[in-house]
Amino acid sequence: MLTKIRHILTEETEKFLFKETILSRLLAGESLTAIWIKHGGRSRAMTFLSQYSEYFDFKTLGKYQILFIDQEELTEETSQAYFRLMFKNLCTEKNLDQGDIFFSLKEKVKEITDRGEHLIFILGRFDELNFSSTFFNNLKNLWQVNKTKIHYIFPIMDNIFLSENFEKYDQLREVLSQNLVYFPLFSKEDTEFAMDYFSEKYGYPLSPKKKKLASGLSGGHPSLLKACLRILNETAQFSEEEISESLSKQWEIKIILEDIWKSFDEQEKKLVSQIVFGQTPMRIELPERFVRLRVIKEENSQPVLFSPLLTAFVKKQSTATSSIGFDPETGELLINGFPPQEKITLQEYRLLRYFLANINKIVSRDQIAYVLWDKESDEKYSDWAIDQVMSQLRKKIDQMGIGQKLQTIRGRGYRWLK
Numbered sequence: 001m002l003t004k005i006r007h008i009l010t011e012e013t014e015k016f017l018f019k020e021t022i023l024s025r026l027l028a029g030e031s032l033t034a035i036w037i038k039h040g041g042r043s044r045a046m047t048f049l050s051q052y053s054e055y056f057d058f059k060t061l062g063k064y065q066i067l068f069i070d071q072e073e074l075t076e077e078t079s080q081a082y083f084r085l086m087f088k089n090l091c092t093e094k095n096l097d098q099g100d101i102f103f104s105l106k107e108k109v110k111e112i113t114d115r116g117e118h119l120i121f122i123l124g125r126f127d128e129l130n131f132s133s134t135f136f137n138n139l140k141n142l143w144q145v146n147k148t149k150i151h152y153i154f155p156i157m158d159n160i161f162l163s164e165n166f167e168k169y170d171q172l173r174e175v176l177s178q179n180l181v182y183f184p185l186f187s188k189e190d191t192e193f194a195m196d197y198f199s200e201k202y203g204y205p206l207s208p209k210k211k212k213l214a215s216g217l218s219g220g221h222p223s224l225l226k227a228c229l230r231i232l233n234e235t236a237q238f239s240e241e242e243i244s245e246s247l248s249k250q251w252e253i254k255i256i257l258e259d260i261w262k263s264f265d266e267q268e269k270k271l272v273s274q275i276v277f278g279q280t281p282m283r284i285e286l287p288e289r290f291v292r293l294r295v296i297k298e299e300n301s302q303p304v305l306f307s308p309l310l311t312a313f314v315k316k317q318s319t320a321t322s323s324i325g326f327d328p329e330t331g332e333l334l335i336n337g338f339p340p341q342e343k344i345t346l347q348e349y350r351l352l353r354y355f356l357a358n359i360n361k362i363v364s365r366d367q368i369a370y371v372l373w374d375k376e377s378d379e380k381y382s383d384w385a386i387d388q389v390m391s392q393l394r395k396k397i398d399q400m401g402i403g404q405k406l407q408t409i410r411g412r413g414y415r416w417l418k
Contacts, residue, residue: 029148
């Protein structure tokens with residue numbers, strides 16, 4: 001018997017997202033990629049679905065299991081540990097063979113699906129899995145045991161469909177691209193629902209003025225809304241201009257805005273900056289995920305960002321430049337004089353030192369191979385390995401706010417721009 005449900009959105013929105021959108025794909029024997037904006041409530045929505053799937057008529061599938069594979073439960077960051085976690089969620093066998101865990105998982109999946117039962121794997125924080133293409137090919141191989149009874153839900157916030165990710169996901173791209181489902185920012189009705197929920201849960205006695213201000217500043221973003229409500233509840237007297245400036249300085253909000261900004265690729269960042277500064281062309285085609293997620297909306301026939309807080313953040317980004325260097329005594333990497341939050345590997349560290357020692361000079365792939373593998377570069381040389389390291393390095397320097405410093409010189413190598 002289904003326990004009393006604690007809704008996270010209006011019932012109309014929940015029905016559309018979980019029943020009419022997700023369940024319909026599963027009934028068609030397919031998998032899907034579910035897309036959110038950063039801090040957009042991904043974990044909460046997927047936990048909710050795993051707990052209350054029966055409420056949304058998942059029983060029409062027949063017998064089924066819905067399994068939320070939470071990356072935070074991993075004992076170690078390896079593909080074997082991930083498959084072991086999938087197996088433990090699937091059954092309660094205590095004496096698990098310590099041999100090939102993927103083989104054991106595959107056999108168990110075949111046993112269950114041969115009985116006609118559906119298996120729905122919600123692969124939590126999928127875009128944060130940092131495994132080799134072999135892992136993703138194995139996921140494809142597992143799906144092929146029974147393509148109509150095995151369903152993956154890939155919850156993502158980053159744009160994993162960029163060409164640079166093609167090799168990483170390899171054969172799994174077929175499953176990833178079956179269906180794209182968007183979990184957009186809150187509508188007006190869902191924002192009202194969420195404000196009432198937060199007010200009740202945290203005891204916020206909010207006036208209509210504060211609720212209207214929180215709604216307008218957050219733009220339907222759940223984490224921004226929650227932060228705005230908390231801060232507004234602690235604020236006695238204010239003007240709209242003062243509170244907007246105050247909110248922009250709050251660390252919680254700055255982190256949310258920074259993560260949203262970092263999740264955009266270079267073309268998206270360029271477009272967002274053009275929108276903020278009113279420099280968009282007369283005819284402009286907006287990225288589908290921006291439209292479907294409601295990242296960009298229209299006001300007075302002009303595209304604008306969903307939140308004034310994000311608009312202010314982007315303006316500051318455009319006027320700020322980050323510096324990169326190394327501590328002369330310790331050799332530690334420094335961004336604007338401080339150690340970066342992002343972790344870098346030894347190979348990435350060596351490459352950064354080499355590039356910064358050879359600014360504006362073209363560095364060949366042979367030179368990069370020597371930096372990576374030293375005297376063993378002839379034996380270990382691999383174009384694929386070099387591409388992987390360079391791709392990760394680009395992501396890291398972008399996350400650090402360095403900008404487009406690393407330039408590819410087709411057929412010759414790379415160059416770090418001054």
